Amino acid sequence: MEPVTVWWAARDAARPGLAGLLDPVERGRRERYLREADRDRFLLGAAISRLAAGARLGVPPEHVPITRACADCDEPHGPPAIAGGPHLSVSHSGDLVAVAVSPYGPLGVDVEEDAGRIGEDVARLLLAPGEGPGGLPAFWTRKEALLKATRDGLRVPLADLRVSGPAEAPRLLSWEGRPDLPGRMAMRTLAPRAGYAACLALLDHPADVPVEERSAEALLAAVSGQQA
Template sequence: MEPVAVWWATLADVRPAHEALLDSVERGRRERYLRDADRDRFTLGAAITRIAVGTALGISPEHVRIDRACDDCGKPHGRPVIDGGPHVSVSHSGDRVGVAISAHGPVGLDVEEAGRANESIAGHLLAPAEKADAAAAGMSPDALLAYWTRKEAALKATGDGLRVGLTRLSMSAPADPPRLVGWEGRPDLPGRMAMRRLEPGPGYGACLAMIDHPAAVDVTEAPAYFLRGPAGRP
């Protein structure tokens, strides 16, 4: 069974050749970012997607067609979609960029820099039962990071994104393996969604959510080594 692949990169991996892989829509979006680091994060996410999907489909990265149309407005700032598959999800935070690719069903990847998880986000993040646990036992930054990455990954897998508040989702306790416990208005999702804790490197937390995947599917993580080639190819 083909595994779900998660590729990790850092901003040091970006090369001039990666920008050449972007199509005209992606180049336009890249140029709208004001900071070099933001442009590099977007470039890496697009390059990893194109190279990895192209390898899986047996075509060159330049010929991978990615639809980024927003579900709400149609503008090209939505999640990446490959017509006919595979399913992909892109996430970045700080120095890390990750891309998840699955042939089995929708996936959602989220990575967050640990320093961003603090008590100021708790009110927008925790469901009522999770807030009660936090009030009773305290909530460490690591616990908040676990809740945050799990919920963002779940919302990316369904495609809901910012349209659904994080407080509508309930997750397993941070010390336990990640699991969707409840989703307000969507009682079917806990039984359909599997989650995995990922290892993006020191100072970061990450989670992967998978919908309607085979129970025995493996998840592999690896550095996007192919990005360091002179032409940005495997």
């Protein structure tokens, strides 16, 4: 069975030459970020998405037909999508960028730097009754990954979702108003470097689908070699 792949990159892998892979919409979105760190993270997410999807489709990365239409307003600031697949999800936090790619169905990936940034105010919005209070990064990444997989984003309150605790394997226990989703969703804990939590959510995937985590270094190095 073909695996779902999660590609990891550190922010220092961003190189200006990667911008040549982006389409005009992506280049414009990148330039609108005020902070260099944000520009780097967006560049890596977009470039890795194109490289990984292009390899699956057999087309050059700059020709991958990625769209980014927002579900609310149709403006091009939504998550990346390819009609007919493969399915994509991108996340970044701190110095890490994750890109998940699946040939099977919708998915969501989320990574969070465990730097004490989830305070009590956020916790009140994040936790459902019976959840917490410990392990907030795990609860956050699990719920964010689920909301990305369904493409609901933060239009759905995080407390509407109940997930297993940090000491357990990730699992969706319930979703208010969506009793079908726990049976359709698989979840995997990912292994970013120390100081980060990460999770992958897979909607309507084959049972026991393999998940591979890989460094994006070889993908990015191939681009650098072509431009050298």
